[in-house]
Structure formats: C-alpha cells, structure tokens
Amino acid sequence: MTDNVAKSNGTTPAAVPASGLAAKGSAVVKWADDRLGLATSQKKMIRKVFPDHWTFMLGEIALWSFVVLLVTGVFLTLWFVPSMGEVQYQGSYDQLRGVEMSQAYASALDISFDVRGGLLLRQMHHWAAMIFIAAMLVHMMRVFVTGAFRKPREVNWLIGGVLILLGVVEGFAGYSLPDDLLSGTGLRIADGLIKSTPVVGTWMSFFMFDGEFPGEAIIPRLYVAHVLLVPGLILALVAAHMLLVVYHKHTQWAGPGRTEENVVGYPMMPVYAAKAGGFFFIVFGVTALMGGLLSINPIWKYGPYDPSKVTAGSQPDWYMGIAEGLLRIMPHWETHIFGTTWSWNVFLPGEVAPMILLGVMMMWPFLEAWVTGDKAEHHILDRPRNAPTRTAFLAAMMSVYGLLWAAGGNDLLATQFSLNMEWITRFMRVAVFVVPVLVFFIAKRWCIALQRHDSEKILHGYETGIIMRSPEGAYSERHLPISGEEAYRLTARARDNVVAAPVNGEVEAKGARAAKLRAKLSTWMFADNVQKPTAQELEEAHHHAEHEHELEAGLAHAADGHQFDGHHDVAGEELRH
Amino acid sequence: MRLLNRSAGRLSRHRRGPVAGLLVILLGLLMAGGLFAAFSSSATAENSADGLTQSQKIEAGRKLFLLSCATCHGQNGEGVVAENGESNLGPSLVGVGAAAVHFQVETGRMPMAATGKQAPRKPAAFTEQETEYLAAYVASLAPGPAAPTKTDYDLDAVKGLSADEQRDAIVRGGKLFLTNCTACHNFEGSGGAMPWGRYAPPLKGVAKQHIYEAMLTGPQQMPVFSNNVLTPEDKRDIIAYIYSVNDKKQTPAYGGFGMKGLGPVAEGLMAWLVGIGGLVLFAYWIAAHTARTHKKEDA
Structure with missing residues (x-):
C-alpha cells in the first residue's frame, strides 16, 4: 500500500497539453510563476x-465559520457606531421612535432596519459566532477522544484551548456591543465577576469601565477588542494551529497500509481542496439559511440599556451558559473581614471554576503522558473504546457542561416544563458532583464491554445470526471469521502498560510518593481495560474453531438455505456486509 | 338683571303660598329620581338583555357565589382562614371589585380546579352573563375597581388620535413596559419564572381587557398597579405596545422564526441542533463521497 502512495507522489508536475485556452492559461501561470516562484x-x-x-x-x-465571521463582521463595521453618546432614535422601527439611546444601539437598530441586508448579515454574524465556538468544542472533543493530542501535538492542543477561550471572549465582547438591555445586563454580570476578585476586583472594574459601571468607555473599548485585538490573536493562532497540522501531518485511523510513518489519503490538489472548498460554501450556506430564517438576538425588543431595568429570560449566549449556571447554583457564601467583603459566591463560580474546567482539559495530555511514561510519537488515532478512562472522562466533562448549561436556564426549565426553579437549583447542586461520576463509570464500562466484544470478534468471528441445530438437538449460533482488514483495524493498537508501584524499602526513595501516585493512576486508567488477544490466544481460538467445525461436519446434505453450516466454502458469501 | 330680579321677585311672592311646599317636594322627588335614573342608566341598559334589575343580578350572583366560590372565600366573601390561623384558604373578596372578578373568572383562573402554587389559566367555567352576576355580587360587598370600558384599555377604540399620536402612545407604552413589566413577564411577554414554582404567565394572546384588569387588581403574584401608579392612559399604552410587538400584522417577525421569544438559551439550542448538527451531517456526507481514483471505463 505504501508503495502505491509513493508512486503517485511524482516529483514532476503532470504536463499540460498546450492548446487553445489552456495554452493561454498556462502562459499566465508561467508569467506569474517566473516572478513569484x-x-x-x-x-x-x-x-x-x-x-x-x-x-x-x-x-x-470552526475555520469556515470564522471566515464567515470575518466577512460579515467587516460588513457590520461599515455601519456600527461604537459610541455611548446619547441620540434620539429616528429610524424606521416604530416602537422605539423618539426614544433616547446610545449611538451604538441606534446604529445596531439601523443595521437591522435601515441598511439593506443588514439584519441578514447581523444574524449570520451572530449564528456564525455560536457555530464557531460550538465547532471548536466538537473538534476538541474529537481530538480528545481519539488521543490526537498525544506527542507531538501537545502544543497544538494548548493552542486550541487558548483559541476556545479567545473565541468565548470575542463572542462575549460582540454580545455586549449593541448596548441593548440584554447586552448591558451581560456586562453588569461581567462587572460583578471582576469586582468579586479578591483585593484588586474593584480597581480592575474601575480600570475596565473607566470609572463606575457602566460609564461611557466600555463600548469603544470592547469594540477595539472585538474587531481588532481578539480577532487578530485568533487569526494568528489559527495560522499557527494549521501550520502545526501541516508540520505534524494529519493523524489517521488505523488500517492496512497505515503506519506511524506515513499518511494515507488524498492529495490537497485537487481532491482535498475541492472537498474543503466545497465545505466552506456549505458552512456559508447553512449560516445564511439560519440568518435568514431564524431570529437571533432581536435587539429591538430588548430596548436600550438602562442599569435600572432587567428582563426575565436574561441569559448569555450558550457558550457562557456554564458560567451562568455556576453562578445560579452557587450557595450564598461571603466573608467579611475588617470591613471588606470577599464574595466567594461570585468569585468561585465566576472565575475559578471555569478556569479549573478548562485547565483540567488542557492539562490532560500531560497527565496522561506522565502516567504512561509514553515518549513515542503517535499518528495513528485511538478508537475511543480503546482508551476507556479517557473517553469516560470526556463523557463526564460533557455531562458537567450540559448540567451547568441547564442550570443557567433554570428559569426556562421551570416555565417550559412546569417545574419549581428552587428544586432545579438544589438538584443541580448535587447533580454536578454525582452525575459526572455515574456517567464516568457507565461510559467506562461501556467502552470495556465494546473492547470485550472486539476481542470476541477477533477470536471467534462475528455473529452471523444463523442458528444451527446439532444432530443431538442443541442450538448454537454460527460465527464466521472477520476479514483480514477488519482484524487488522481491531488489533492495530499497543497493549496498555500498567505501571507497578515501587517496592517499599526502609528509607523512602526520592520521588517515591510521586511514583506511587503514578502507579495508582495507571491502575485507575488501564487495569480494567481488555487487551487485544495474543498470537497464542488467537491460534488456540482458531484451533478450537476448526475442531468445532469437525464436530459439526458429517451431515451429507446442507440444510435448506443454511449454506453456513460448515460444510461449504463461504469465501464468496455476501453476508458479511 | 332687572328682568331676573323682577321674575325672582314674582316667584318670591308665592313662596309662602299653599302650593309652594307641594311643588318643592315634587321638584325634589323629580330631581332625585332623575339623578338615580342617570346614575344607574348603564345598569338598566344592560338589564334589558336579561331583564334583571341590579339587585336581582346581585342576588343571582350570590347564589352562584355560594355554589362555586364560598368554600374558599366564605359565605359572604370574607375569606376563609386556614387552620394554622395564618394563611388563607381563599382571601377576602371584600373590596376587590368587579375588575378582579372579570379577570379571574373570564381567564378561567377561578374557580380553581385544585389548590396549588398558582391558579393556571384555563377555559372559563362561567358564561359571560354568570360572570356579570358574580361581579355584581362581589362589587356589592364593598367599593372596588370596576370593570374598565373599551376606551380605557383599547388604544384603537380611542377616537381622534392621529397616526403619529397613536405611534407615540405605543412608544410610551414600550418604555413603561420595559420599566415595569419585563422583569417578570420577559421582553416580549413570553412569561417568566418566579420563586417556588410560581410564574409570571405569558401575555401573548391575553385579551386587552384582562391585561388591564390584571394591572388594576394585581392577581396572585402580581403587584397592584393602581391608577395612581400607572394612569389609565399608561395602562392602555402598555397594552397597545404588547399588542403591537406580538401582532404579526403590525410588526412582522423581522428576524424570522423567533423560537417562542425565550432568548439566548433557545438560540443556543438551535445553534447546536440545526447549526452544528446540520454541519456534522454535511461533513459526514462529504466524507462518505470519496474521490474516484480510477476513471470509469466508459467515461
């Protein structure tokens, strides 16, 4: 297989027949190439x-929705006025005609009602932002669950984590810009979070808002962050992220002909470029459809921001939902020392907990590498079931995320499902600790069961669904061996190595404690896994199967339709598909 | 003046005459009767439908009340105090007025089907006429807010407003709505949650009269917005704003499907289900259609 690939990667480009239009085209290309190389x-x-x-x-x-964000965002900057200067609205939305508001809000209304295509572009921008962060998370989950973060890709994993954080910050800044009641409420919460920081909180808040909240500085400042600073950082990190993908080469699933040394797939030109380019148009199309058909952030209904007002159903965009949920379920803990207030009820859920959640995910590759002591490069992906602890950990983290998002919408759960908001909150306080543990164990056992199933398939073949009756009257299900390709796919993984705890001497060796911890973690991670069968086990199983076939053989005729009764050659049978 | 003085003087000459007292009494009676007729004219006008006098209506209302309401509100509407001596089985209805009866009964909240945190909206149990009798009875217990008339609660029914004035009224109503109502009822009246299973109900599809009466009487969790707090014009404009935002004829759904107007959580759900969900399916579709490495024989 590797030979085939090597052959197709020629060193000279294919010759283009010089005739007509193609000749002209190639002349242009040559002109450009002579100068640009x-x-x-x-x-x-x-x-x-x-x-x-x-x-x-x-x-x-994520990449393409970011491109959509850049395109639509540039359009929006042409009309948006990032100023908190007071104006009287005189646009075409009747219900707000003559209302005093900031220029930011008035220009956002103008984009929605008086700029041709403005509302579509604004809604596309917002939907693309929601999809951008969701896609980054989905992508991160895929990378995590397949172990694609292992050496040499740890740095790219960290870059990805920073990108998610920047995406959230960028999204929040954008959400705050229109200066409607909802975005102002969001900023108010951000202000509260910042002020809850011990010692420096109030100072930081006054620094950020240039005085008391809301002040006049925050919208222009957020605007600069939103259109220049953060997108610049994201763009640079996206470039680094993709350069590293090119440098490391893409990971691949195990399969015949695929090794840690090669990459099997299609070349960039024309196949992959066409696929990826086409996918851009699909992402653009889906975003445009959503922007055209589904209402998002109807700012004209919220009215201008006024610190004395709030609306029921005030919620952040979904990616801030976990912070909102954490805030809502946190008990009211405050400490008063020497006339100062320490707001643990805001500081812990608002600042500490989200950072811990992200931090644990970011640190996992290093934790795993330390426990396994694995220094090898990995370009072949793990099937999720073959890393049960890792997969189960992700499932548990997903359940935390989902629960916290639900807790952030506790008022909507209450009204839409006729529930009691306080009981939802109390349930969540317990559930965020209990449910992930349950999810972890269920997911882990599920993975191990799937591993066991794989082993069964390797050793005894797959279940055909054909029930055989022996001459004695006993029933059994016929198994057929799996294909060589499938067997390769299932067995192309290393055996897990459980690190043993150091033997206790009289004097504790240096670093013994760490070694013990490492052994414990290793047992926790790998001891229960089902390892692939050894060659000896495989041979025994095959020998056993042959023996069974001999026992089953003997009938002179095939039962009606039962061509799998062991008397016939089944090499050409179609059932395995 | 001279003419007036002369005629007054002529009249004055008869003031001690034998018929004077009789005439004055007659005049007094006429005035009293006329005034009574004038003040109770609306009652008599409505009476024409069922031919009942006000007192007959009150009596009819009392009978309905004893049958359907007295268990919780007491035989004379004085309320029933629960055994613990603190909470009410049903509150006193003395002085709640006809407006409260109209709101509670016409929206089906009263009579309650079961005790609970809050009486839910449901189909009305009484006919319009029966509601009228009940309202008459409860209003007779003590003075309270009367049912509003159409010009009180309906901006469209107010005559002589120019298009601009009407729009300005709606804008004013919007400001008042965002100040007083959205904190519980949500920014477009989709409703919101209250502590311990209580809720601010959605305002969409609620009759203008009922929104007005709710503000006036403050049912269940809702505070009373008396006419001193929100003038009748304020209330009318708020209602006009709620209707203008939710009426598809006046205000189209500019952004498209609004997902019940529940805000960012519903939008987030949509981003995941439609956005990421759809795009992942597309990714699956693209990857499933892999490139042909060989040209077809006949191509």
Whole structure:
C-alpha cells in the first residue's frame, strides 16, 4: 500500500497539453510563476496528503465559520457606531421612535432596519459566532477522544484551548456591543465577576469601565477588542494551529497500509481542496439559511440599556451558559473581614471554576503522558473504546457542561416544563458532583464491554445470526471469521502498560510518593481495560474453531438455505456486509 | 338683571303660598329620581338583555357565589382562614371589585380546579352573563375597581388620535413596559419564572381587557398597579405596545422564526441542533463521497 502512495507522489508536475485556452492559461501561470516562484514553494503543499474521515472535518466547520465571521463582521463595521453618546432614535422601527439611546444601539437598530441586508448579515454574524465556538468544542472533543493530542501535538492542543477561550471572549465582547438591555445586563454580570476578585476586583472594574459601571468607555473599548485585538490573536493562532497540522501531518485511523510513518489519503490538489472548498460554501450556506430564517438576538425588543431595568429570560449566549449556571447554583457564601467583603459566591463560580474546567482539559495530555511514561510519537488515532478512562472522562466533562448549561436556564426549565426553579437549583447542586461520576463509570464500562466484544470478534468471528441445530438437538449460533482488514483495524493498537508501584524499602526513595501516585493512576486508567488477544490466544481460538467445525461436519446434505453450516466454502458469501 | 330680579321677585311672592311646599317636594322627588335614573342608566341598559334589575343580578350572583366560590372565600366573601390561623384558604373578596372578578373568572383562573402554587389559566367555567352576576355580587360587598370600558384599555377604540399620536402612545407604552413589566413577564411577554414554582404567565394572546384588569387588581403574584401608579392612559399604552410587538400584522417577525421569544438559551439550542448538527451531517456526507481514483471505463 505504501508503495502505491509513493508512486503517485511524482516529483514532476503532470504536463499540460498546450492548446487553445489552456495554452493561454498556462502562459499566465508561467508569467506569474517566473516572478513569484509560487509553483516551487507550493509543490509540496499541493501534493500534501490528508486522510479522509468525517470527524476530521469538524475543525473545518470552526475555520469556515470564522471566515464567515470575518466577512460579515467587516460588513457590520461599515455601519456600527461604537459610541455611548446619547441620540434620539429616528429610524424606521416604530416602537422605539423618539426614544433616547446610545449611538451604538441606534446604529445596531439601523443595521437591522435601515441598511439593506443588514439584519441578514447581523444574524449570520451572530449564528456564525455560536457555530464557531460550538465547532471548536466538537473538534476538541474529537481530538480528545481519539488521543490526537498525544506527542507531538501537545502544543497544538494548548493552542486550541487558548483559541476556545479567545473565541468565548470575542463572542462575549460582540454580545455586549449593541448596548441593548440584554447586552448591558451581560456586562453588569461581567462587572460583578471582576469586582468579586479578591483585593484588586474593584480597581480592575474601575480600570475596565473607566470609572463606575457602566460609564461611557466600555463600548469603544470592547469594540477595539472585538474587531481588532481578539480577532487578530485568533487569526494568528489559527495560522499557527494549521501550520502545526501541516508540520505534524494529519493523524489517521488505523488500517492496512497505515503506519506511524506515513499518511494515507488524498492529495490537497485537487481532491482535498475541492472537498474543503466545497465545505466552506456549505458552512456559508447553512449560516445564511439560519440568518435568514431564524431570529437571533432581536435587539429591538430588548430596548436600550438602562442599569435600572432587567428582563426575565436574561441569559448569555450558550457558550457562557456554564458560567451562568455556576453562578445560579452557587450557595450564598461571603466573608467579611475588617470591613471588606470577599464574595466567594461570585468569585468561585465566576472565575475559578471555569478556569479549573478548562485547565483540567488542557492539562490532560500531560497527565496522561506522565502516567504512561509514553515518549513515542503517535499518528495513528485511538478508537475511543480503546482508551476507556479517557473517553469516560470526556463523557463526564460533557455531562458537567450540559448540567451547568441547564442550570443557567433554570428559569426556562421551570416555565417550559412546569417545574419549581428552587428544586432545579438544589438538584443541580448535587447533580454536578454525582452525575459526572455515574456517567464516568457507565461510559467506562461501556467502552470495556465494546473492547470485550472486539476481542470476541477477533477470536471467534462475528455473529452471523444463523442458528444451527446439532444432530443431538442443541442450538448454537454460527460465527464466521472477520476479514483480514477488519482484524487488522481491531488489533492495530499497543497493549496498555500498567505501571507497578515501587517496592517499599526502609528509607523512602526520592520521588517515591510521586511514583506511587503514578502507579495508582495507571491502575485507575488501564487495569480494567481488555487487551487485544495474543498470537497464542488467537491460534488456540482458531484451533478450537476448526475442531468445532469437525464436530459439526458429517451431515451429507446442507440444510435448506443454511449454506453456513460448515460444510461449504463461504469465501464468496455476501453476508458479511 | 332687572328682568331676573323682577321674575325672582314674582316667584318670591308665592313662596309662602299653599302650593309652594307641594311643588318643592315634587321638584325634589323629580330631581332625585332623575339623578338615580342617570346614575344607574348603564345598569338598566344592560338589564334589558336579561331583564334583571341590579339587585336581582346581585342576588343571582350570590347564589352562584355560594355554589362555586364560598368554600374558599366564605359565605359572604370574607375569606376563609386556614387552620394554622395564618394563611388563607381563599382571601377576602371584600373590596376587590368587579375588575378582579372579570379577570379571574373570564381567564378561567377561578374557580380553581385544585389548590396549588398558582391558579393556571384555563377555559372559563362561567358564561359571560354568570360572570356579570358574580361581579355584581362581589362589587356589592364593598367599593372596588370596576370593570374598565373599551376606551380605557383599547388604544384603537380611542377616537381622534392621529397616526403619529397613536405611534407615540405605543412608544410610551414600550418604555413603561420595559420599566415595569419585563422583569417578570420577559421582553416580549413570553412569561417568566418566579420563586417556588410560581410564574409570571405569558401575555401573548391575553385579551386587552384582562391585561388591564390584571394591572388594576394585581392577581396572585402580581403587584397592584393602581391608577395612581400607572394612569389609565399608561395602562392602555402598555397594552397597545404588547399588542403591537406580538401582532404579526403590525410588526412582522423581522428576524424570522423567533423560537417562542425565550432568548439566548433557545438560540443556543438551535445553534447546536440545526447549526452544528446540520454541519456534522454535511461533513459526514462529504466524507462518505470519496474521490474516484480510477476513471470509469466508459467515461
């Protein structure tokens, strides 16, 4: 297989027959190439091979929705006025005609009602933002659950984590810009979070708002962050992220001909470029459809921001939902020392907990590498079931995330499902600790059961669903051996190595405690896993199967329709598909 | 003046005459009767439908009350105090007025089907006429807010407003709505949660009269917005704003499907289900259609 790939990667580009239009085209290309020298530099890039799998396109959703954000965002900057100067609205939305409001809000209303296509572009921008962060998370989950963060990709994993954080900050800044009642309420919460920081909180808040909340500075400042600072950082990190993908080469699933040394797939030009380019238009299309058909952030209904007002159903965009949920379920803990207030009820859920959640996810690759002591490079992905602890950990984290988001919408759960808001809150206080543990164990046992099933398939073949009756009258299900390709796919993984605890001497060796912890973690992570069968086990199983076949053989005729009764050659049978 | 003085003087000459006292009494009676007729004219006008006098209506209302309401509100509407001596089985209805009866009974909240945190909206149990009798009875217990008339609660029914004045009234109503109502009822009246299973109900599809009466009487969790706090014009404008925002004829759904107007949580759900969900399906579709490595024989 590797030979095939190598052959197709020629060193010279295919010759173009020089005739008519093509000749003209090639002349232009040659003119450009003589001056820019792109062909030589891009030759390698054009032949770059990417493996094909739908999960490898999730990060692309994030990339393309970011492009949609840039395009629509540029459009919006042409009309948005980032100022808190007071104006009287005189646009075409009747219900607010003559109302005093900030220029930011008035211009956001103008974009919605008086700029041609403005509302569509504004809604596309917002939907793309929601999808951007969701896609980053989905992509991160895929990378996590397949172990694609392992050496040499740890740095790219960290870059991805920073990108998610920046995406959330960028989204929040954008949410705050229109200066409607909802965005102002969001800023008020942000102000509260900042002020809850011990010692420096109030100072930081006054620094950020240039005085008491809300002041006049925050909208222009957020605007600069939203259109210049954060997008610049995101763009730079996206570039670094993708350069590292090119440098490391893309990971691939195990399969015949695929090793840690090669990449099997299609070249960038024309196959992958067409697929990825086409996917951009799909992402753009879905965003445009959502922007055109689904209302998002109807700012004209919220009215201008006024610190004395609030509306029921005030919620952040979904990606801030976990912070909102944490705030809502946190008990009221405050300490008063020497006339100062320490707001643990805001500081812990608002600042500490989200950072811990993100931090744990970011640190996992290093924790795992330390426990396994694995220093090898990994380009072949793990199937999620083959890393049960890792997969179960992600499932548990997902359940925390989901629960916290639900807790952030406790008022809506209460009204939509006729529930009691206080009981939802109390339930969540317990559930965020209990449910993830349950989810962890269920997911882990599920993975191990799937591993066991894989082993069964390797050793005894797959279940055909054909029930055989022996001459004695006993019933059994016929198993057939799996294909060589499948067997390769199932067995292409290393055996887990459980690190043993150090033997206790009289004097505790240096670092013994860490070693003990490492052994414990290793047992926790890998001891229960089902390892792939050894060659000896496989041989025994096959021998056993042959023996069974001999026992089952003997009938002179095939039962009606039962061509799998062990008397016939089944090599050409179709049932295995 | 001279003419007036002369005629007054002529009249004055008869003031001690034998018929004077009789005439004065007659005049007094006429005035009293006329005034009574004038003040109770609306009652008599409505009477024409069922031919009942006000007192007959009150009596009819009392009978309905004893049958359907007295268990909780007491036989004379004085309320029933629960055994613990603190909470009410049903509050006193003395002085709640006809407006409260109209709101509670016509929206089906009263009579309650079961005790609970809050009486939910449901189909009305009484006919319009029966409600009228009940209202008459409860209003007879003590003075209270009367049912509003159409010009009180309906901006469209107010005559002589120019289009601009009407729009300005709606804008004013919007400001008042965002100040007084959205904290519980949500920014477009989709309703909101209150502590311990209580809730501020959605305002969409609620009759203008009922919104007015709710503000006037403060049912259940709602505070009373008396006419001193929100003038009748304020109330009318708020109602006009709620209707203008939710009426598809006046205000189209500018952004598209609004997901019940529940705010960012519903939007987030949509981003995941439609946005990411759809795009992942597309990714699956693209990856499933892999490139042909060989040209078809006949191509």
